[in-house]
Amino acid sequence: MKTVRQITILGSTGSIGESTLDVIARHPDRFRVAALTAHKNVEKMLLQCQRFRPCYAVMLDTESAEQLAKAIQVAGIDTEVLSGIESLEKVASLPEVNTVMAAIVGAAGIRPTFAAARTGKLVLLANKETLVMAGRIFMDLVKQHSATLLPIDSEHNAIYQSLPHRFNGDLAAVGVSRILLTASGGPFRCSPLASLEKVTPEQACAHPNWDMGQKISVDSATMMNKGLEVIEAHWLFDAAPDKIQVVIHPQSVIHSMVAYIDGSVIAQLGNPDMRTPIAHAMGYPDRIESGVSALDMFKVAHLDFEQPDFERFPCLRLAYQALGAGGNMPAVLNAANEIAVESFLKRRMSFTAIPTMIAHVMQTVKQEEITTLDDVLRTDRLARDVALEWLESLH
Numbered sequence: 001m002k003t004v005r006q007i008t009i010l011g012s013t014g015s016i017g018e019s020t021l022d023v024i025a026r027h028p029d030r031f032r033v034a035a036l037t038a039h040k041n042v043e044k045m046l047l048q049c050q051r052f053r054p055c056y057a058v059m060l061d062t063e064s065a066e067q068l069a070k071a072i073q074v075a076g077i078d079t080e081v082l083s084g085i086e087s088l089e090k091v092a093s094l095p096e097v098n099t100v101m102a103a104i105v106g107a108a109g110i111r112p113t114f115a116a117a118r119t120g121k122l123v124l125l126a127n128k129e130t131l132v133m134a135g136r137i138f139m140d141l142v143k144q145h146s147a148t149l150l151p152i153d154s155e156h157n158a159i160y161q162s163l164p165h166r167f168n169g170d171l172a173a174v175g176v177s178r179i180l181l182t183a184s185g186g187p188f189r190c191s192p193l194a195s196l197e198k199v200t201p202e203q204a205c206a207h208p209n210w211d212m213g214q215k216i217s218v219d220s221a222t223m224m225n226k227g228l229e230v231i232e233a234h235w236l237f238d239a240a241p242d243k244i245q246v247v248i249h250p251q252s253v254i255h256s257m258v259a260y261i262d263g264s265v266i267a268q269l270g271n272p273d274m275r276t277p278i279a280h281a282m283g284y285p286d287r288i289e290s291g292v293s294a295l296d297m298f299k300v301a302h303l304d305f306e307q308p309d310f311e312r313f314p315c316l317r318l319a320y321q322a323l324g325a326g327g328n329m330p331a332v333l334n335a336a337n338e339i340a341v342e343s344f345l346k347r348r349m350s351f352t353a354i355p356t357m358i359a360h361v362m363q364t365v366k367q368e369e370i371t372t373l374d375d376v377l378r379t380d381r382l383a384r385d386v387a388l389e390w391l392e393s394l395h
């Protein structure tokens, strides 16, 4: 008989969170939801609690937690409602839970994701920002507490699937020469450069292939998402930056590739639907149904590849710079990017101001080494302050 795995979903009301619940609903014999968490979306959380009956539901926001608690009582559901960051850490560390889906967006996900690693969980990592901000510290923590890390980001999941089973962190030992990280190029891959100044949040969020949360959609339009993913790949696979090559592949059918010294290139293909990497990581080492339709090669017909253009996508260059500089710089890059994206979404600055703001913050914050989570959080706050000051200077 299969043992039922207890799972906590951090960020259950988001795009990854909902896809995770969709996969779970297909396998009631394998998974049981122990805890769900969200920021403020009471309505969606209530529906999820009604359907999945978790032991805990955490709303980061206190007022939202109060509203949810009332609604849960009225609905007669046996779910305990909690609030605040400590509760997010608590449900990521529950002794009865062995699997944690880390799907909060942005730096807000770092503390609960750390809590999951510290308590030796199987961490399904969608929250790439944790690795960008604190790669070395987080990877050391995973090792120290015998946690297991499986990548959910489609590219990294594809790389994981394209590596041999005996891969243990040493790419050279298994004959890998390069990682080819594919990118769609986003909605502005072919737009005239001069038109980028005036693009709207709606246009930036209309991704040609993937349906995702707002932040990652804007990151895809600037290609900062690929920059963050280069840093993520560096830490996950211990790959030197010059061994990670970004390849624009507009169809998003190849989710990434691994090149070997004998000339072989192994790729993972599929329809662009996050339920595939989610099901892969949740079922691992078994293969389980995800609800994703079979890939129709005749419909795909063409697979195209292009070099990325750093003039069009300066954010990608900034990410390589931050990775090369090391220390606090990736955390500075990430924080500045979060403020930049939020400011663009609130129409307080233009799309093209995003890389300008990030470059300014990277030049202003002093470069230094970071060794603890507190150092990372301090860097994050400082970089956000510098970004906000720069924004004020615009108005």
Ligand code: NAD
Pocket: 010, 011, 012, 013, 014, 015, 016, 017, 037, 038, 039, 040, 041, 060, 102, 103, 104, 105, 106, 108, 109, 126, 127, 128, 129, 152, 153, 154, 210, 211, 212, 213, 214, 215, 216, 274
């Ligand atoms: P989303 O915006 O759709 O959902 C984010 C979730 O986090 C929601 O449940 C929200 O309530 C919660 N949240 C937001 N702010 C919070 C805060 N301050 N404290 C606690 N919870 C908070 O985002 P998403 O697209 O699902 O992305 C989630 C993560 O997965 C991101 O790190 C993203 O980069 C990564 N990812 C997403 C996709 C995708 O297809 N959506 C693909 C690869 C990686």
Ligand code: MG
Pocket: 153, 154, 155, 229
């Ligand atoms: Mg990705």
